[in-house]
Amino acid sequence: MKKNSKIVLGILVGGSLLVIALLVATVSLLGGSNFLNSAPNGDTVAVIPLQGEIGYGSSGVSGETIVTPENVKDALNQAESDGTVSSILIKINSPGGSPVASEEIMNAINESKKPVVVWIGDTGASGAYLAASSADDIIASPSSMVGSIGVIMGLTDLSKYYENNGINKYSIKAGEYKDMGSDYRNLTTNETNMLQGMVNEDYAHFIDIVAVNRNLTVNYTQSIAEGKIYTGTQAKNLKLVNDTGGEKQALDAAAKLGGITGSYNTIDINPSSGLLDILNSMSSRIAYSIGLGIGNNLKNGTDNDLKLPSIY
Template structure:
């Protein structure tokens, strides 16, 4: 009985010892990073439509709140020396894109944007804030523009014998409703709003890419470009894949040997 008690006591002490060692390691990691410098590149995904919804089984959303949280974690972690944005997105909400761009612009650590299949519209806006942009030769890049889509189903409703009535307070309250067409005044109003967003987009790209506004206007117009074409017109900086972008980011933080923490997979792995 006494022997069992001794083993039990030793087991408890051993367990506490392991816990103490783990706590000590966790406490010393930040101190080690302060002495030796950062040793990790964080890879943050920007995948799917940019917007405020939540991802589901069939739809992937790049949510600015989730993105901001990942950017904050990477910037506050002393072990992380640089960030790679792993972009595969057709764009989405301009407001959500602007929020994400703000986080990129305010990053305290070097940021490299890597465009895989697509980095268009609001997704390109986000990428433009990075220190450098890398894309594959066949990537789709750019599409600097704004679109507003409305439907006029008034003729369809008539054929179906459907009468729709609306009682509004305000002349423009049902503007864009699908049971009637837009008036000339409404079309002009919406065009002015779209033009304002478009000009803002152009100014953002011009500032972030160190280009003139007139030049960006010339190459914008909602045009998509291949990665090779985008390189030729200064919308990106280099051609390459994900590994190349990670290596580039590590070099910007003077890391000759580094680990990679991929927020998209939740996995960390070693790199050279």
């Protein structure tokens, strides 16, 4: 072989080795074998917090913490799309809230393609428990507050207050029931029966959902419902949760359901309320203030307002 040919060959071989070395270094920096193999590690549990009242887009306006279905769905979607995540742990500390929003979150948990474990810390009551009931496993702190399966609609009659303070509050309406629930008068018998029927319907629906999700009979679920609150230990005995324990036990249960053997990693997913939530909140409040009666009293944040049936 000629000298020049040997030099050219040496350059080519050396250059090839350098390229290979650079590729190995790049692969190492980008995550090792996962860069070359798209198969997930599957050794991670995604942890999603569900803390505060459940509702629609009030966070960022009045300052209170509101858990929206959109944010929970976003967090679940992030966990679903992460190839390293094998299971999900939802940490609940919530008194409940909107029946519709709670049911949306419940459906999102139920539709998750990855196993979902719920850990109830301090409180997992009413709408929060409804959402939790569809999880693959529920673990509650022994001293937590669980249950409160019931529905309430808050009303206030301030007619005497207005009268005593010389305030003449009234309305001009079209439709017999348009000012139903207004604070300047009490309900009529027909109105009371109408609203009680709505609350009873939501209550029966709540019981049916829990019975199906927890594999219980409707009669049994009804007997332990009635708005009662239980400790985590009591809830386990009543089959409302699967077990009692701390967050570590819940993480271990989630890892096991995800098929993870040995040690595992965790990743926190904390979706925050964005501009869209704030705008939705403002829009909702404006819409609720249009018209009188129930529509005029459907505002959040005061005890004197009529609210739609809320799972609290």
